[in-house]
Amino acid sequence: MIAKEILKKIKQIQFKINRLSDEATSGHYASAFKGSGIEFAEVREYYPGDDVRSIDWNVTARNGRPFIKRYVEERELTVMLAVDLSASQYFGSAGSLKSELAAEISALLAFLAIKNNDRVGLLIFTDRVEKYIPPQKGRRHVLRVIREILAYRPDSTGTDIRQALDFINKVTKHRSIVFLLSDFWDTQCERSLRQTARRHDLVAVRISDPREGQLPAVGLVEFTDRESGRKVLFDTSDPRLRQIFQENAQMQYQTMSRILRSSKVDSIEVSTAVPYLEPLQRFFLKRERQVR
Structure with missing residues (x-):
């Protein structure tokens, strides 16, 4: 994405976020997360x-x-945005890529944070730590965070949530709010999820796309695993194969759900196919009731 396209995208996100981060949403955010x-x-x-x-x-x-x-x-809090930009995030069948959705949600969370005088930091990761921006305050800083998420092109393609969380635990000394934005195809992270949830207020933002769980019948299709590069020829016209695909995806989803629950990590479910504001508001309201 060239500089002019990035600037245009940032302005579009700003316009959208200004409409979404109204007083009601901001108030729910402030009530959902209390100071230390x-x-x-x-x-x-x-x-x-x-x-x-x-x-x-x-x-x-x-x-x-x-x-x-x-x-x-x-009141002052530190909000860490840990954003997965592995190759699987650059997929979308419903109008936007998962990485673009991650950028918009990160922008909304960041603007809500600075509106409440909280600090915001950013970690971009794949199967390695790609970029770290220490927490700061201010609108200019938040715009930099958004720009980095949109413009950054990772060196690697894989996913390692464990390594990202271990890095956050090392550099973030005080208890913080950590939003982990990922599609969570990496299930080898239970131990790190547990450790991070004990030290910080960890919230998983699970980003999905409808085509990851269900395939249309369109004949022979060559699929490429973006993270491994492996190619597979798949006959989508075969209902048995489509059923196996759907069952495997469901099993993966349920495994990750179990890991998050057992690790005591709250989660927000968002999809490229539906607006993301309602799931976020539901989460804030739920947290607000728990805090009371």
């Missing part, structure tokens, strides 16, 4: 109904009338 503690705000005069345990006795003694200490929730 409380911090001192001010000392003020005591009013009837205030908790007497908050009285600052030193200030009260100096002034001859009661004062209390007031604390507020420490």
Whole structure:
């Protein structure tokens, strides 16, 4: 994607995100993710109904009338976007590639984060760590994050979620929110998922495409595994073969679902075939209720 095309795509995403990240969505995000503690705000005069345990006795003694200490929730958070840009992400049969969907969702999450004064970082990975941008604040930084996801061309084609999560655990010292955006075809990552979920608030964003689970009957088709380069000639007109394909895809999906549940990782299901805002809002609302 050349620079002019990237700039155009960024502007399109910005326009779309500005409409999506309304006050309701932003409010749900803020309520879904709480800060790590409380911090001192001010000392003020005591009013009837205030908790007497908050009285600052030193200030009260100096002034001859009661004062209390007031604390507020420490809101500032760190959001890490771990984006899978392996070869399987550059597929899409319903209007957009999975990688483009990952970029849009990352943009929305990033804009929601900076709107709430949170920091945003980025990790692009394949079967290796491709690029890391440390967390920062600000709109310019978020635009850089989006540009990197859209423009980056990975050196490798495979997927290794374990390596990506191990890297995040090494460089991110404080508890953070980690959004892991991937199609999750790599199931050899259970141990790292468990470790990361214990250290951080880990959320899996599972990106899928309808053709990955069901094939149309269109005759002989040569399929290429983008990650391994292996080619297979497949007779899609054979209903038995289509059934086997569908069962294998379902088995893969169920295996990953079990791994995520057993690792205590929340997940958001999105598809290239349907709008992604509703699944995100459902997740925020669910989290908001849990926090309460």
